[in-house]
Amino acid sequence: MASNMWEQTAAMAKQHEQQGGAWLKLANDGDTAVVVFLGEPYPREVVFLDNKFVPFDEALKAQGQKPSLRVALNVAVYGTREVKVMEQAVTFFNTLMELRAKYGLERWAFEVKRRGAAKDTKTTYSILPDRQLTPEEMAAFQSLQQHDLPKLYAAEAAGAASGASPAGAPSAKASEPVDVKLAQAMATALKGLPREAVDRFLQKFAVQRIRDIPASKGELARAYVDSLVAEYSAESVADVDPFGP
Numbered sequence: 334m335a336s337n338m339w340e341q342t343a344a345m346a347k348q349h350e351q352q353g354g355a356w357l358k359l360a361n362d363g364d365t366a367v368v369v370f371l372g373e374p375y376p377r378e379v380v381f382l383d384n385k386f387v388p389f390d391e392a393l394k395a396q397g398q399k400p401s402l403r404v405a406l407n408v409a410v411y412g413t414r415e416v417k418v419m420e421q422a423v424t425f426f427n428t429l430m431e432l433r434a435k436y437g438l439e440r441w442a443f444e445v446k447r448r449g450a451a452k453d454t455k456t457t458y459s460i461l462p463d464r465q466l467t468p469e470e471m472a473a474f475q476s477l478q479q480h481d482l483p484k485l486y487a488a489e490a491a492g493a494a495s496g497a498s499p500a501g502a503p504s505a506k507a508s509e510p511v512d513v514k515l516a517q518a519m520a521t522a523l524k525g526l527p528r529e530a531v532d533r534f535l536q537k538f539a540v541q542r543i544r545d546i547p548a549s550k551g552e553l554a555r556a557y558v559d560s561l562v563a564e565y566s567a568e569s570v571a572d573v574d575p576f577g578p
Contacts, residue, residue, distance in 0.1 A: 355480055355553055357408060357417035359447040359458070366445050367463045368408035369474045370438040371416065374426065375405040375482035388490065402426075405486070407479040411442045411463070416477050416560050418485065419445070425458050432460065439475060441465055476566070478559035488552060509548040516544045519558045530561045 357366060378400040379386040380393050387393075389400035404426040408419045421429075432443065444463040449456025466474065510516075520543050523531050538546050538554055546554050 355418045355485060355556075357410075357419045359445065360451055362447060362450045362453075364447045366408075367411040367442050368417075368419070368445060369411060369442050369466070370429070371407040371409055371474065371477065372479045375486070377403050377405070377486070379403050405482050407482070409474050409477050414474070414477060414560075414564050416479055416556075418480050418482065421458060425460065428460055432462070436462055439466075439471055473564070476563050478556060478563050480556055484552075510544055511546040511548050511551040511554065513544075515551050515555060516546070519543055519555060522558050522562055526561060526565050530565055534558065534561060 357368070358364075359366060377386075378389040379402075380389050380398045380400055381387075382398075386403055389398070393400075402423045403420055404423065405418055405420045406429075407416055409416050429438075432438070432441075442463045444461050446459045446461075447456060448459060523534060523543070534543075534554075534557060535541065537557060538550060540546055543554075
């Protein structure tokens with residue numbers, strides 16, 4: 334029993350690490366996630382500068398920089414159905430293409446495992462089929478609201494271009510509350526969902542009221558509300574008794 338609780342608690346800790354933000358985080362060697370791949374890939378040519386990937390452009394080309402390919406994908410965490418964004422190198426994508434041809438991505442949940450310590454430039458990621466989805470699970474996962482990947486990257490680039498605040502200080506925009514109309518729209522959508530969904534939303538963004546969400550997280554909050562609506566709508570459809578009155 335004790336061993337079981339250690340394993341359960343470790344699994345819960347991993348789930349909480351994944352909450353908040355759009356990105357799937359596998360930060361340390363051996364970290365794993367079981368995910369379902371959704372939608373289309375979003376490829377980008379980038380250069381690794383100052384410990385981050387930046388879009389490859391003519392200026393970097395003139396400097397003699399060589400681009401590498403990074404591919405972003407929408408994935409749903411199997412246990413929670415939260416939709417995250419995973420970005421990987423071309424070698425991972427090539428493996429995914431092979432799995433897609435052999436298994437069909439929409440029919441399976443896959444285990445992705447990190448092999449490499451934090452900040453290790455030689456880190457790789459393995460990917461293996463974990464479990465086959467039932468028809469009901471397939472329908473539920475494919476109905477989830479996905480992140481608009483071009484829009485997400487454009488917003489990130491715009492934030493970088495506007496200049497980050499010094500050493501951990503929040504930017505002026507980050508401290509502003511979310512747009513009133515957006516807050517009202519999210520509130521209206523959440524009112525139609527079970528209390529459990531509302532609690533998940535508030536916990537994810539660490540707020541007590543929808544209007545307390547900062548403007549910088551408005552788009553992510555809206556996308557998460559959409560995913561909750563899709564998730565609970567799918568569950569409602571699945572619960573309908575086709576032979577009922």
